[in-house]
Amino acid sequence: MSDRCEHEPLLRLLFSGAPASGLRRLLDSHATAQAAIAAGARDWASHGLAAPACNAIRTPDAAALRNAADWLQAPGHHLLGWRDADYPPLLRRIGSPPAMLFVAGDPARLWRPAVAIVGSRTATAGGCANAGQFARQLANAGFCIASGLAAGIDAAAHSATLEAGGVTVAVLGTGPDIAYPTRHQTLLERIAATGAVVSEHPPGTGPLRQHFPSRNRILAGLSLGTLVIEAALRSGALITARQAADAGREVFALPGSIHNPMARGCHHLIREGAALVESAQEVIDVLSPSVLELARALRGELDSVPIQPLAALPAPHQDNANYNRLWPALGHDPTGMDELEERTGLTVAELSAMLLTLELEGRVVAEHGRYCRIGG
Structure with missing residues (x-):
């Protein structure tokens, strides 16, 4: 922060x-x-x-x-500037990243490998069920689920992730304190409590039509891939998908019935080169190399931070001083990010990147924002 x-x-x-x-x-x-x-x-x-x-x-x-x-001033409220160490690294790589981000919740959530799940506000019951199924399975695989808090597919993806105990991020076209639609205020608060709510607009900013297309670039930029569940030919979800493709991210689309107008946008994306997927495992298989590449890149950034080394410890990455601070601070009981910051003196950005690497290596397990060792 x-x-x-x-x-x-x-x-x-x-x-x-x-x-x-x-x-x-x-x-x-x-x-x-x-x-x-x-x-x-x-x-x-x-x-x-x-x-x-x-x-x-x-x-x-x-x-x-x-x-x-x-x-x-309220707990859990943050402002990340462009030069802030906690500014999400994937977002830096898009063509027009925001200069600042307001965050309600945990900024470390913005460092986790994420899949954006988007689609129609007037989705069918089947579309919402598909969004929930994919969100649960991807969350159980360790992905953060990002979406826009809108009605339909967005709300289904957020809600299913929360029910599964996963991490979800909401990217808003309003201020970080205003839900749109207003009936999603409770959902917004639930997301902020365990994940993060993000906006480039200051608190109190209401829903303006011109803010939502630009919101979609942030959603796409925070994510390794974007999955479109249902979308008409004229849909904000297609804007998100296009911006994801422009940023070099993966785009996935679910096929649907030729009689369903909410499937035509997905079919258009598939014709344009999006990956047709029928299961969450297909998304996981495509994105797994990107997750490992992200972890290596983040570890490389941390390796370049000049910190006076501590005595060698029987821990992974013994040649890295930052890991030598983190490993003894982790125990076999779940430990929250705030306590790890206090124990190590490291920033949220540094801790998040190392914890992600250790989690991918099978040395750390994360549950509800708390971390503990696996094994010795």
């Missing part, structure tokens, strides 16, 4: 209305958001910020800043 002293400058930049690309360039050029603010209007303009945005940084909307800051 961003340090609280960083919240105000990050919020000032966000509320300027500057495009994410300009804000990312500005943040990349300065050590902190506060330093970016202090650089002044000439520097802001050199990074592509227009005059109205520069004026808004100088004289921010005090009420908007206060409302967002108040939301961030």
